[in-house]
Each structure stands twice: as C-alpha cells, then as structure tokens.
Amino acid sequence: MFSNKKMKPSIIDYSLQQKTMNSWIHQADAIIIGAGAGLSTAAGLTYDGEVFHEHFSDFIEKYHFTDMYSAGFYPFASLEEYWGYWSRHIYYNRYETHTNSTYDDLFQLVKDKDYFVITTNVDHQFQLHGFDKQRLFYTQGDYGLFQCSMRCHEKTYDNERAIRAMIHAQKDMKIPSDLIPYCPICGAPMSVNLRCDHRFVEDEGWHNAKERYEKFLKEHKQKRLVLLELGVGNNTPGIIKFPFWQLCYEGTRCGYISISLDVQRIPDEIQSKSIIIKKDIHEVLLDLKNTSMLTKHTER
Secondary structure: OOOOOOOOHHHOOHHHHHHHHHHHHHHOOEEEEEEOHHHHHHOOOOOOHHHHHHHOHHHHHHHOOOOHHHHOOOOOOOHHHHHHHHHHHHHHHHHOOOOOHHHHHHHHHHOOOOEEEEEOOOOOHHHHOOOOHHHEEEOOEEEEEEEEOOOOOOOEEEOHHHHHHHHHHOEOOEOOHHHOOEOOOOOOEEEEEEOOOOOOOOOHHHHHHHHHHHHHHHHHOOOOEEEEEEOOOOOOOOOOHHHHHHHHHHOOOEEEEEEEOOOOOOOHHHHHHEEEEEOOHHHHHHHHHHHHHHHHHHHO
8 A cells, every 4th residue: 555666756647646546545544634725725715816806905005915915914003904904804714705615525535534634724614614623733823713912821712703893893994993802811902813923822722632633643653544735835844744754754554645736846765655746736636536436336
C-alpha cells in the first residue's frame, strides 16, 4: 500500500493518480485532512472579485481596497469604522455563507472513515457541512469569536448576536458607539479571535481540540494513514505541510496526497509515498467522489 513504484509525482498521469488516491482512501484505517485557504477558494469563498465589490463598495471607493484580507489590516481612525468593516467581513464569511459542493464532496469522501481535520481556515465551513466538531482543530482562530485585544485572559466569546446587531445598525461605514465590544475583565476593546500576533487567545476549546488531534496522531501514525492536504500554501508551512511530510517519512504505511493550484515541491525521501496534483481542488474532489461511488457499486 502507498507506493508509486518510485515514480516522481510530477510525471504520473492524472487518471492513474485518481485511481491510486481512491485506493489509498478506500484502504486507509484513518485519514487526516490538512486544509488551507485554497480549499475555501476552490469552494468559491473568495476575498476579492464580485462578492467583495458587492458588499464593500463604499470601503473600496474611500480606501481603494483590493480585497477583504488586506483591508482587515487597515488602521481605521475609529473603532466605529473598524467594526463597520469587520462586522461585514465576519458576517459574509461566517454567518451568511451557504453550503457548497466542494466541502460536501469532501465530507462524503470521508464521513464513513476514521478522520480528523486540522485547518488554518477560520470560516466554519467544516461544521457547516456536517463534519464532527470533535474531529476539528482550528489552529488559527474562528471568525465567530471575540477575544480581549490585550489578551488579559484566556477566554473567547461567541459574537453572532453582536455582529448581526452591527450589520443591522451601521450607517456610513460605522457602527453606533454603544455597539463597540469591550473586554468584560479589563475594559480594553475586543478583537476577532484570529492569530495575528502574540496576543492570540488559545482558549479551553482550542487546547481541547489540540489534545484530541495529538491523541488521534498517536493512535494512528503507524496504521494505514492517508494525509490529505488541500490548498495549503507556504505562508505557514510549520502548521500542516512540514508535519505532514514528517509523518509520511516516519510512517511505514502512510501516504501523502497534496492538491493545490500552486507549484509544489516535496522531499525526495517521501516521493514514493506521495501524490502531488496541481489542479483545481473542486474538480479533483468531484472526480474522487465519482470514482469512490463507482468502486462501491462494483463491490456490491
């Protein structure tokens, strides 16, 4: 299992890769999904383009923003305007999102397997599409949570009611002053629970998820394990990519699959146990789902 006969992934035909991936997933005792921003992009959840212009035309006109991501780092002059922007950012990426076939195809692929997800995404898409919350580790935070901007205590707060109130009441790109969230402990302004600097709050839920993930690794690393990396770039390779390479190298029955539109290079030591695909994740997951359904039908 998990051998490509020493062929370099770059020269393997896609149809062969597809059959091999299906075989690996079908035979696996467990699957770990490592998901980056490229997965949500493949699902149509982009930070620029039509959606950005539809919901942020006033901010674009005033500040010439080009995308939601970079706009989030702008030093707004007031908290009223800061939350005018961020309430929209959170609302349209966390609360006003809809199910999509990309995440659904992924769920259908692994729902009957022993799986775990580690992700740098903060948009809640895994839970929205039926993935078990106890099998998810959001390493970089959650758009649905507030935290103290000064990190005076290690606790986060659900923000849905506050964000919806901001959306409803904002005017001229600003929210009313009485809707600005402040820390109940120290009185500092609240911020979004996103890992931007050393003040990121790793609350009890974060640590519990980390422990569950580490336990899953310990229990499965020497079993038939598939590491399915989706849309992971090189901005933070130490969170998913490098650990996956190490797991693949150490595991005698471990296979590594990486799907991304970016050019990818992997260590020579794991080439024979790796499948590297430079292709749209949405298309590959759809192909995998169809191949998997055909395999199950044939086995009946």
